[in-house]
Amino acid sequence: MALQGRVTAVLGPTNTGKTHYAIERMLGHRTGVIGFPLRLLAREVYDRIVKARGPSVVALVTGEERIVPERTQYWVCTVEAMPQEIGADFVAVDEIQLCGDPERGHVFTDRLLRARGLVETMFLGSDSMRPAIAALIPGAQFVRRDRFSTLTYTGSKKISRMPARSAIVGFSVDDVYAIAELIRRQKGGCAVVMGALSPRTRNAQVALYQNGDVDFLVATDAIGMGLNLDIKHVAFSGTHKFDGRRMRPLFPHELAQIAGRAGRHMEPGTFGVTGEASPLDEDLVEAIEEHRFAPVRKLMWRNDHLDFGTPERLIASLEAPTQNEWLLRTRESDDLMALKALSDMPELRDRLRNPQAVRLLWDVCRIPDFRSNGGADHVHLLQRLFGFLQDGRIPTDWLAKAIARIDRADGDIDAISKRLAYIRTWTYVAQRKGWVEDETHWRDETRAVEDRLSDALHARLTQRFVDRRTSVLMRRLKQKESLVAEVNDKGEVTVEGEFVGRLEGFRFRQDPAATGEEAKVMRQAAVQALRPEFHLRADKFYNAPDTEMDFTEQGGLMWGGSAVGKLVAGSEAMKPQVEAFVDEEAGHDVAEKVRRRLQHFIDRKIAAQFEPLLNLGRDENLQGLARGFAFRLVEGLGIVTRESVADDVKALDQEARSSLRKHGVRFGQYTVFLPLLLKPAPTRLRLVLWSLAKGLQEFPESPPPGLVTIPNIPDVPKDHYTLAGYRPAGSRAIRIDMLERLADLLRAKDSRAGFEAAPEMLSITGMTLEQFADLMGGLGYKGEKGERAKVRHAVAPAATDSTAPIPEEVSVLAPAPDAEPAAEAEAEAAPEMEVFYTFTWAPRARNEGRGPRREGQAPRGPRREGGDTGQPRGDRPNRGPREGEQAPRGDRPEGGKPRGDRPRGDRPEGGKRDDHRKGGKSDHRRDKDQGGNKAKSYEARPPKADKPIDPDNPFAALLALKGKV
Secondary structure (H helix, E strand, O other), X not given: OOOOOEEEEEEOOOOOOHHHHHHHHHHOOOOEEEEEOOHHHHHHHHHHHHHHHOXXXXXXXXXXXXXXXXXXXXXXXXXXXXXXXXXXXXXXXOOHHHHHOOOOHHHHXXXXXXXXXXOEEEEEEXXXXXXXXXXXXXXXXXXXXXOOOOEEEEEEOOHHHOOOOEEEEOOOHHHHHHHHHHHHHHHOEOEEEOOOOOHHHHHHHHHHHHOOOOOEEEEOHHHHOOOOOOEOEEEEOXXXXXXXXXXXXXXXXXXXXXXXXXXXXXXXXXXXXXXXXXXXXXXXXXXXXXXXXXXXXXXXEOOOOOOOOOHHHHHHHHOOOOOOOOEEEOOOOHHHHHHHHHHOXXXXXXXXXXXXXXXXXXXXXXOOOOOOOOHHHHHHHHHHHHHHHHXXXXXXXXXXXXXXXXXXXXXXXXXXXXXXXXXXXXXXXXXXXXXXXXXXXXXXXXXXXXXXHHXXXXXXXXXXXXXXXXXXXXHHHHOOOOOOEEEOOOOEEEEOOEEEEEEEOEEEEEOOOOOHHHHHHHHHHHHHHHXXXXXXXXXXXXXXXXHHEEXXXXXXXXXXXXXXXXXXXXXXXXXXXXXXXXXXXXXXXXXXXXXXXXXXXXXXXXXHHOHHHHHHHHOOOOOHHHHHXXXXXXXXXXXXXXXXXXXXXXXXXXXXXXXXXXXXXXXXXXXXXXXXXXXXXXXXXXXXXXXXXXXXXXXXXXXXXXXXXXXXXXXXXXXXXXXXXXXXXXXXXXXXXXXXXXXXXXXXXXXXXXXXXXXXXXXXXXXXXXXXXXXXXXXXXXXXXXXXXXXXXXXXXXXXXXXXXXXXXXXXXXXXXXXXXXXXXXXXXXXXXXXXXXXXXXXXXXOOOOOOOOOOOOOOOOOOOXXXXXXXXXXXXXXXXXXXXXXXXXXXXXXXXXXXXXXXXXXXXXXXXXXXXXXXXXXXXXXXXXXXXXXXXXXXXXXXXXXXXXXXXXXXXXXXXXXXX
């Protein structure tokens, strides 16, 4: 004993600084070893010593981790992994009162009896161990340390009334999860600490609590083992626990160990009960407060002198009894049960023929059952591993597949917890020397998988039991710190890294999942953090180009994908106003800046899209009727139907028309319009402006660009089609510019005698013959369907070349064959029929479906005598209209100019028109009167007879010159 140095027992309650004292004593020696009951606590102390002395001299050895530098001076270990007989100057064991634990007590007892430092040995724990240590270690010195702060019992409290910085203790995973869920709903969230957690997960959860992100901690009795936290109150949700064999009440010293975590250094602490736990009796409360407990009378023990001759002899040595009155043989442990199960297997008995095989089997049986699956599964795994190890090492491929199946971070808390337990088995295996190939690789690999699973488990625990954003925001607001808000490209708003909602333009949309107090906190935090963001965003918006903005077909104003305002009716259709969408919290300055920028945008948009129309309205050279007509066009936003302005058009003289045409106005047969305003962009804007001016609740949408015709829906007002640039005709509506092109073609046809649709007509409309017939019916024409034989064009026979050589197969002996019978049959076959339509003008009643007159056309008079081609009024030359008829008229194209640039019939005052049929019938009329075939109505007319030049015609000089050429 003298050679091993002095033995000191530092005993006392929690919060006495025993562990801190032992670490300082160890660092005062050249070398040292210290053992802890939990891997968690060992990792915490290892990190602490590394900060003080550096990683090159500190080792960490647990069942699942092994970090051993070459120049190691200080070993931080779990009690089971403490190295024996390495000759360290200092040796210490923490929580020595665990010698009485039914499961692990024999390990602590072994260290109490055998672990010694060359200079100093120290045991840390409860004062209840004093008699046992004194009896088993004669000459041991005792140091009593008192608690730094007071510990007071406060009785029973509901969880809803639990004070901040409290720890609620449960004794099963189900209890812990249920309590954590309740606290999340009532208090915003909590951290979770259990002994089964990996150090990485435990540290992450503790950090949530220590940083103030949450004010509550839910834990098992694992917090009683050396975890130093800022806990003010400890509440027991129960006073019974399952010790692996049965449910039993907690011993007073166990309750004191846990309750003692309340209070930090000099800060007082309190403890009590909650939930269904019964209040503690007075004697127990007094014992805990004063830390007075009955001494430990029996220490768990297992023989350490093992006989590896045969499995039976090994089992017998493990079950050997003791004669020491302070020692009690431990109950059958998991490793001993696994040894008995494996040694009874016939397939293994033949392999256990030497001590080396028995020792290997015992090493395999000591692999902890981290999965807690119970006997069969764990024993089967041990059997496989023993078989591999007897043949050499565990196969790399097999191990890689086993780890790959575990390396998945998906699933819920339970699934990830199970995988974490599985990887701990392989982490333990990888730490055994000689069991796997490339030990360093597999130690790193299993550690990396454990870290990934630990992070995933922490994330799931936080997601389920912590309303992280509420806790973080509450802490920041309490501390009155400046909150940092960020808005990503999707508009997601995060405050201090926590998602709180979306910023749509200049309006904050709070996360709908938040309710009650959480919603208030989020709104308060978001508004406080977003105030500077609103100003920055407003400046960015004000300087943004117009290309980043747009308007919707319902009058909304967009900045990118965010709605920032809407259009409202102004004093005029082309002078709308804007209403900005800005939260009140953003302030008046931001709202006004956004409104001004939107007004600039829409004003410039109207100026660009409606430039021809605005120029027309501002032209001061337009006088009289021309100026009034320009105002009509401006009011109609560039499009008016011919029938609505028929009288105004008739009243315009040639000079007025010419001045209007200079601005691009086209006088069509059906519509008066500016062609540039028929493009998709002006059309879309026109519908919005007109809808605003009319006060519509739902705006008509513009047709897709490029369509010549669209469906004519009866419920849609005709005005909507007109403003969209279409005219309804039958079941379809045709674009007005294409309708005018069609009207130009129809004007050249004989609509009285009848005409067929030309290919260019179908090409203009993009319709089939049946659809075109329906369209013509909508325009006032009657179509008669017919059939006729298709005309086949004969193919001229090839000319015979007399100089060509005669083929060998054709000669006098072999004359050319006669025509094939198939050709004769084809000639006699029935002719193929084709469908055609003959269209004639079908005038309606005078007040029903009137079409517009030609420019300057006088009202219809009675029918004139003489030839009549039957064309609609305005389509035939030098002829007055027939009484009761009304046909569309308009401008005819001239010299390649756009149709509508020169109106037919708009001639100067006193001017006359040619009439080659004046005073007689046309050729086709004469042919018909003489009984000719009706098809002759499609023949060309004879050349017109020359007429003397009217001297009153202003173009007389030009006509005279033309006649001389």
